[in-house]
Amino acid sequence: MPTSTPQTERAATRPATENLLEVSGLEKHFPITRGAFIRRTVGAVRAVDGLDFTVRTGETLGVVGESGCGKSTTGRLVTRLLEPTGGKITFEGRDITHMSVRQMRELRRDVQMIFQDPYSSLNPRHTVGTIVGAPLRIQNIPTPKGQKRAVQDLLELVGLNPEHYNRYPHEFSGGQRQRIGIARALALRPKLIVCDEPVSALDVSIQAQVVNLLDDLQRELNLTYMFIAHDLSVVKHISDRVAVMYLGKMVELAPRDALYATPMHPYTLALLSAVPVPDPSRRDKAQRERVLLTGDVPSPIDPPSGCRFRTRCWKAQDKCAQEVPPFVELAPGHRVACHFPVTDAERTPQGRMAAQHAAAEVPPDTAAEPAL
Amino acid sequence: MTLGPVTSSTDVATPAGEETPTIADGKKIEGRSLGRIAWMRLKRDKLAMAGGGFIIFLILVAILAPLINKVLGHPVNEYHQDKIDPNLGGIPPVGTWGGISKDFLLGVQPVTGRDLFSQIIYGAQTSLLIALLATLLAVVIGIVVGVTAGYYGGWVDSLFSRFMDLILAFPLILFAIALISVLPPTKGFRIAVMVLIIGGFSWPYIGRIVRGQALSLREREFVEAARSVGAGSFRIIFRELLPNLAAPILVYSTLIIPSNILFEAALSFLGVGVPPPTPSWGRLLSDAVDYYEYDPMYMLIPGLAIFVTVLAFNLFGDGLRDALDPKSNR
Amino acid sequence: GGGGSSSNSSNNNTGSSSGFNAGTKGIVNPSTKKGGTLRIGYSSDVDSFDPTRIYYASGENFMALYNRTLLAPAQKPGKDGLVLQPDLAESLPQISADKLTYTFKLRKGLKFEDGSPITSKDVKYAVERSFAQDVLSGGPTYIVDQLDQGQNYPGPYKDTDPNKMGLKSVQTPDDSTIVFHLAQPYADFPYLLPMLAGAVPAAKDTGEKYTDHVVSDGPYKFESFDPGKKVVLVRNPNWDPATDPIRKALPDRIEMTLQMNPDELDKQLLDGTLDIDFGQTGVQQAAQAKILLDPKLKANADEPNTGFIRYVTISSKVAPFDNIHCRKAVQYAADKVALQTARGGADAGGDIATNMLPPNIAGYDPNLDPFNTKSGKPQIDKAKQELAACGKPNGFETKIAVRNKGKEPKTAEALQQALAAVGIKATIDQSDASLYFRSTIGSPDNVHAKGYGLMFAGWGADFPTAGGFLQVLVDGRKIQPSGNNNYGELNDPEINSLIDKANSEPDPKKSAAIWSQINAKVMDTATQLPFVYDKALNYRNPRLTNVFVWSYYGEWDFSALGLSDGK
Amino acid sequence: MATDLLASGQPASGGSRPSAPRSFLDVRDLRIHFNTDDGVVKAVDGLSFQLDRGKTLGIVGESGSGKSVTSLGILGLHRHSKARVSGEVWLDGEDLIAASDERVRALRGQRIAMIFQDPLTAMHPYFTVGAQIIEAYRVHNNVSKKVARQRAIDMLGRVGIPQPARRVDDYPHQFSGGMRQRAMIAMALVNNPELLIADEPTTALDVTVQAQILDLIRDLQEEFHSAVIMITHDLGVVAELADDILVMYGGKAVEYGTAETIFRRPEHPYAWGLLGSMPRVDRDVRDRLIPVKGTPPSLINLPSGCAFHPRCPYVGYNGIPCRTEIPTLAEGSDHGVACHIPPAERQRIFSEDIAPAL
Amino acid sequence: MINYILRRVVTSVVLMIIISVVTFGVFFMVPKLAGTNPAELYVGKSATPADVAATARKLGLDQPVYVQYGRFVKGIVAGRDFNSGPSKTHCPAPCFGYSFRNDRPVFPLLLDRLPVTISLAIGASIIWLIGGVLAGVISALRRGSILDRSMMILALAGVSLPIYFTGLLAQLIFVHNLHWLPGGEYVNFRDNPIGWASKLLLGWITLALLYAATYARLTRATMLETVSEDYIRTARAKGLRERVVIGKHAMRSVLTPIVTIFGLDIGQLLGGAILTESVFGLPGIGRLSIDAVNTKDLPVVLGVTLFGALFIVVANFVVDLLYAVIDPRVRLA
């Protein structure tokens, strides 16, 4: 098994100051239309509603949050597969917010994406060679040793047998397919790769193979990742910094260790405490200390006013309903959008107990309305 | 593209593919495409293979009609008035099974005494020509509209879907006969019009399927993946979507051929088909209405020709669907 | 229009007869027994019951039941049925010496069904209605041709005359006198009158809707009229038999069912549920076989000549038929037996025709057969000789025009087949039936453009004189840009002048002789290829009395029928 | 073994396997094979385990290892399919495999209930949530609709659905994912079943909701004192709930023991692989994960000998017959391991090589 | 729900308008393009060009198509007057036009024929619904058995049968050879229920055969799909009897597509079962349309086409509503 310096050290030794990607005020609203002949807009899904963050060269930014909070949408906006409704995206100092399809072709070489579902992200009618070679063909990348050779190099790079050039995706297992997807993303030698839940669909044992592969590739090819996942453990493992999203907004963004050790947003706290611990001896303790949120995430069509988390937050006060909390840096590199950040006391077991009690008492009519 | 010397990059001691992919029987199969798998499945379906065999036979008959006819039949429009009884309104003598004999394998047509065998095999030409051309037309329109609607979605989809609803809401046969009957009935023109109308009315079936499939394929991540490496719409439609649509298109084309054959025959039956003397099964059948009490063979033979042909296509199409769609219920 | 009487054998047999074809020879079951309901069936819908709009033979035959005209054909079997008799008129008209003025006196005591008297104004009004072609389309327009004389009379509905009596060529000096002024002598003028409405009360005229309630002056009036389904006629109490020498009026009631399934109609005829078919165009194939195979049924069937001739016009203007030898080649090559079979065979189709005048027309000559086609067999050698003479020894290509209806396409195929035997490659061009005679072959421009060398046609006289039959078909001066009847554009000065001579010949016998001559001359041009004198196999219910074929229409006379069982 | 633990809450020392069923649920040598076009799928192949009232058994394993098939087999839901089922499933002294269809049906939903993975597809879209619960209640209880309805409302309230009297008439699609899963649970528990099988009840849910559901299941289990089989591939979830854990691989159990044992002293290389593959929030970040190489086996053509051998780093270790002999799970002990490596050696490898890297 | 209905109504009306525009355009433009003047169809053979022009004027055929169309639509909505010579004829709403062949408004003509078509459609549909669905369910439940296989081959044969062939064959055998059934004209149910039924019986059966085959196949396919759904497994897991699982839970889902195509099929049929009616000689809408086509009675053709389209659109609409009743997901969308 290859050994290397621990990831934490690695992040520290690299100059991680330069911002590869800068995002400010990013918004995406999907209009909801009705009618067959005359289509009218009756509302909008505010999937992403004002995000500010940066991704530094060579780092991995983890993005976590509950289903539907806008993680994938953010990823697609960054790769410009979606046109932002508002805000600004800067890549390597260039404003790419509203680049045309033509201008984007160039950018595609630098920003690539790895998809969640290894079954649907590969065209079943194409051979592995075609799939991995497609970026090269589309972008007219010169391949001195021939395209086939280039593709086989890529396959080898991601740990696949280069002989499999002519096989079809259905002949591969999930983990292998995900490797094919990674090879495709690497074909253009991108600088930034947005990984949208690349391991969620895989079994634990296979998941680890892929995570390790991503790790190795980052090191070898000096890649920058934006790593989207809902599994907090995986994100913790792979990220340098982690952003937590809730209902289209970023609620907390901090260096990994800071976030996991001292979460400042009540939602982050609840999220972390909800993760089941694979340690039966800590079972009772974990359960006692868990901050159980009631109810579900509200609908992004009609999000709550002010702080979006307030309907499920045990610390919510009037202010939370009236004012949108600013996304401010409360500790070095640690930004939080909360009027009443979690105090140190609340992170103690007793504090959590108190929080849990409080959380349970959030009035059901505001908390438990179903998401539409 | 060179990425420099490849070092570790994997935890797996042996390349992952070494022990896989294995399929059912554990043998390694190089690049086994879905088409090959389907073909193996199809081969096991005896009824479908029988249908397919008959279709090939029929197509050969249609193509080789002149040759076959030379050996087994009489010139297609040659009169044999000695074979009919002029006193009975020109039907073959009662009790001769419609005039079936060594010389006239399927008997003769009333009034003219034409050889029914040659009428039937040339009728196959007409039937297949129109049905296949119409199907081709339907498939082309269906694909274009279906893919466009499915791929672009939104208002384009609404518009095209409504359009398909619209066509399906037409009282089909009525509209067809009304339209055809106001147009000049010359042969070439009539065939063109029939192809246009049959194809023009059957494409929504393909269109809907293609649209539905395109709509769901569009959501598949490989489309997004293609876009993320810079592929344009054109490329996505032709290189990514269409290959995946091939199977349903193939299946539903095979399945609309029989309905197009029936449609053609129905139009001919209603007197708006290809003009005589071009042989046509539907017209033979409608002609037979006048005589069927006294010359039932004249009705049975073209009727069976239509039935068997349509059945063959249906059997084959059904089998094909089962073979191409493993989830289908057989 | 249709006309023609059977002339198979004993022409003037007016006595009773029975058995197959008895109705064509004489009267079947002569009787004067009154009462009962006559049940008529029809496989389609009647275009109109408005006498102004009726054109077809059955309609004119039927309208005699409720529409009386100044003159009407006698209701007698054989040749007698071709003679016109005074009906509303008291007597045959007085014709002025210049043959331009026809004066009719009306009978006394004539009444409409509502009891109001019939005056000459009503008769004139009825004539005027024929001019309103925009409202009352469909009827014959000979009368318009004769009487308009440049006035452009728009018909009574647009007539500015307060009494709607604006047509100048017809005068009504008093209520019982009506005078027609012609511009040129026209010997057949009286024959135009039975085609029209006899008398229509202007006050009751609802124009297009008149068909819903025609005001009767005959023995029957409409009791109910269920469009497309059923029509019931009952006795008209205001009809005075004393004023009507023509009609017998035996049944009490006449019921007609419309839009029946043709096979069903036949079935009901054969099982006695129905008495007679309105159309009388022959039973369907299935019933035909049944009748012909069963002597009992056959005894109740007649197959009269319908007065129709089926022929092919060979264009004199379309190459290579501008050469008479090429036309003659077709005459010899044609297989008239095959054509006859295609029309239904000798029984249901008709007799082979050898010239252009049918048997029911005066001037008919069974021996006129210049191309020796009586046997119907093609004469290949002669055809080839003619082809050689035409300079096309190996044949040529041409086009056949035919309607896409009924038996027509099959006849075209039969011709195509026969011509192929001598190397003439003909392609069949089927056209829509409804416009065939108007614009397909009825428009010489279209004929030239499409190159129709051979055109299938059928023709029945609108009135049974040789002039009425033949003139429009062969008169070179009657070639019209559309609706033309001289499809082959035969324009022979000799024929034209003979026609003029015949038209101004008041003596029907002499006139017929001239027409005979014309017929022969026409045949010599080889522009017409007649092949069948139509017959129709029809079945009559044995309970019918007074059944005979009315030569004037080539159909059984509806007005004469009675019912033996009185039911 | 989780037998007779009701009072002490301590793991009992297991005796040898009794010939007559001693536990509430006793599954013996369960085999479920499917005939398919490609061959026989041995989805479950000789599985045995026991479970007592009030206890929770966690079954973990890779996708396709036969977890769901096992659970459906216990419910007798393979009876109408083409599956071949053999072995014994003793529930409270009654063999369900041998029992009549009607008998099994009567037990189903009454004494054994099941919670499925995807509550959206597992509930009939055309019937209201209430109607589906009422139906489940009335098949086994001869009560009026009204009574049943009240029961349904009670149950919905019990599982934490607010305003149950109103929501009872809603359709499944009107519920959110978490609420749907609660409704599923309410439906499963409406007859107070003695055995509850939950097949990945939280896989489709977010962590926060998952925590709610897991709490709920635990609370209800305490209340009803039922036996629970919790199927999942998330080791965290089993660690939270299970008393005993069964690790499945390729249709067989490869390791079986108390939760404590499996997490602290696992002895099967596959279990090591699972633990090594798993990143954890509760620990400091490791540099690398230690995955299991290769891919899961095909159930139609299982590798010979130990099904895990192609992926096992210790294959052929000291000449053990991995490729030829199928290792058996030591029966009757409270920690069964199906591995050819001698137990002492296994424990040594774990403590020396594996544990430090975790 | 109200909103949903309203939306569907609007959609249907728009659909109808488009269909009418297209149909109208086609029937009045195509003859023009083909070089014929529709007015010529109405005048006698010997009419002069002036007569043709006068007729065209009278029918309004000299007007631009959109004016003609406007009048046509006005006729449907508010009725319409026609010049009938001395007076105007009023054709009351809904006036689908006016047949100049037999001087009748088209609508009553259609209404006249409707009972026949309805009798045919209803009778046949009862047979095929019961037969087809039953066969499909049995086949699905006995999947793979001899019964299933033979039933499905039969069904495939059924959909391959041209009705104009089966119809003739049936008549030949049962009417002409065996004399089990009378031929004869259609009679009203009210006049003679037995005659009515015996006349329609063959038509019902042949028509039903065709559809039953389709329905059996559809039912079987959806049934098989449904029984593999998770919620069916849930129903079994609840301990429901197989009868309830299939009869209630599975059937409920199976009925949805059946209702859909049933609605559409009935709509199509009510618009005129042209082939069946012409084979069996039933004087329904289909026969009317064929006759109208043969006589070039364009207003009737147009009327029947629109009427047929109306049925289909209405059927579509009803199906959508039914869908909402059956499927709560639609209802509450």
Ligand SMILES: Nc1ncnc2c1ncn2[C@@H]1O[C@H](COP(=O)(O)OP(=O)(O)OP(=O)(O)O)[C@@H](O)[C@H]1O
């Ligand atoms: N194309 C679209 N049209 C309309 N709404 C959309 C679209 N794509 C996403 N949404 C909505 O936007 C919101 C955010 O979706 P997104 O896919 O970004 O969530 P996510 O965080 O990735 O969730 P998951 O973890 O389930 O993947 C959701 O409510 C989703 O329904």
Ligand SMILES: Nc1ncnc2c1ncn2[C@@H]1O[C@H](COP(=O)(O)OP(=O)(O)OP(=O)(O)O)[C@@H](O)[C@H]1O
């Ligand atoms: N009806 C069936 N016919 C054929 N094979 C089946 C059938 N049901 C299940 N299988 C096969 O049995 C094996 C075990 O399936 P099972 O559903 O039990 O896996 P699982 O462990 O529950 O996986 P997951 O974690 O994905 O739910 C799989 O390979 C599956 O393909």
Ligand SMILES: [Mg+2]
């Ligand atoms: Mg996502």
Ligand SMILES: [Mg+2]
């Ligand atoms: Mg499972």
